[in-house]
Amino acid sequence: MLLNRYIIAFFLFSFLGFVWESVYFTICKHKWANRRSLPVLICMIYGCGALLAFLAYDLIESGLLQNVKWWMIFILGFIISLFLGYIASLVLEKLFKARWWDYSNVPLNINGRASVPTSVAFGVLALLLVKALIPLVDRGLSTLSEPLIDISAYILVSIVIIDTTLSISLLTDFQKYVVFIDEGFQNYVAVIVKLVYGKQDSCYYKVIQRIMVFKFPRRKNRLVKQLREKRFVELTKDYFESDVVKQMDKYIHHGTTTTLQHCENVAWISYLVNKKLKLNANEKELIGVAMLHDLFLYDWHDGEPCRKTHGFDHPEIACNNAIKHFGIPEKQQQAILSHMWPLNITKIPKSRVALIICMVDKYCALMETIRLNKRFGLRY
Ligand SMILES: [Fe+2]
Ligand SMILES: [Fe+2]
Incomplete structure (x- = not known):
C-alpha cells in the first residue's frame, strides 16, 4: 500500500x-x-x-x-x-x-x-x-x-x-492533553474540509485522495460489489431489521454521516480488510461488533455538559445497549469496550476482531469527517 x-x-x-x-x-x-x-x-x-x-x-x-x-x-x-x-x-x-x-x-x-x-x-x-x-x-x-x-x-x-x-x-494530567489535542484536531479538520471543498480539482485534493483512500483495482471493485450483495447483506440483515439499530440513523456522527451509516461503513471495511488480508477473524462476530460498537442513542454534538467525555464514555454505553438488546457474549463486549483505544488507554484490544474494529473505526471516522466517504463507496 x-x-x-x-x-x-x-x-x-x-x-x-x-x-x-x-x-x-x-x-x-x-x-x-x-x-x-x-x-x-x-x-x-x-x-x-x-x-x-x-x-x-x-x-x-x-x-x-x-x-x-x-x-x-x-x-x-x-x-x-x-x-x-x-x-x-x-x-x-x-x-x-x-x-x-x-x-x-x-x-x-x-x-x-x-x-x-x-x-x-x-x-x-x-x-x-x-x-x-x-x-x-x-x-x-x-x-x-x-x-x-x-x-x-x-x-x-x-x-x-x-x-x-x-x-x-x-x-498525571493526561486527560487535559487529550482535550487539548482534540480541540486542535477539530480545528485542523475544519480547515482541511474547507480546503478540500474549495479545491476539489487541485493537486492537493489528488494527493489527499492518493494517500488516504483504501482503493481497490477496478476488477476487484466488481467482486467487492458482488460480495456486498450477498454475504455482507446476509450478515447485517438482522441488525438492520432491529428497531434500536434503526434509531441510530436519527443522529449525525461524523460530517454528514449518521451513526448507523458509520456503523455500516465500519462493518463493510472490516469485512473487506478481514477478507483481503486473510485475517481469519470470525465474520459473524466482526460484523456484530462493527454494527453495535457505537450503539448510543444521542447526538454527541448537542452541547450537553456530559458530552465532553463522550469519547471516553460511549464504548460502555454502546456495550450496555448491545447486551440489553442483543445479549452479546463477553468477547464481543470486550471488542466494543476497546474500540476507542488508545484514547481509553486501559482498554487495549485483545482479540483479532477488536483490533480490526479499533483500526477500521478510525479510518472510517477520518474519511467521514473529511467527507471522502461518498466517493469511495462508503455510506454518507
Ligand atoms: Fe466510537
Ligand atoms: Fe465508531
Missing part, C-alpha cells in the same frame, strides 16, 4: 534526523546529547519534513507539478522549516514543558524557536532530499516486496503507538 511506503520513509528519516542531531550536538557540547522527541529513538520533526519532501517528489515524478526549479525547492524548504520548526517547538513545549531546540543565540531567530540561518540549512537539506536522498530511498523501497513493506510499517507504527501511549499515560 502506498501509505506504508510513506510510513517507512517517515521512520527512516526520523531515525536519520535523530542520528544527525545527536552526533552534531554531542560534538558541540562534548557530552552525549539525546535528541529524540519521543521515547523511541526518532526525531519526528525530520520525519515530518521528509514526508513533505516525499510528497513533493511524488508530485514532480507523477507530472502533477511541472517546471519545478531547484531554487523553488530551496525556498519551499526554507519556509516550511521556519513554520514547522516554530509550531513543533511550541506544541512540544506545551505538551512536555521542555524545549527540544533553542535558537536564542542564533541571529535572526523567532522567539528562539526558529531562525533564518537554520532554515537556510534546511532549505539546502530539502534540495538534497528531493534531488538525491528520496530518489535513492524510493529505488530501495521499490526493490522490497509489498508484504515486507506492509509488515515493517505495521511493526513500526505499533512500536511507536505503544511506546508513546505508555509514556504519555504516565503524565
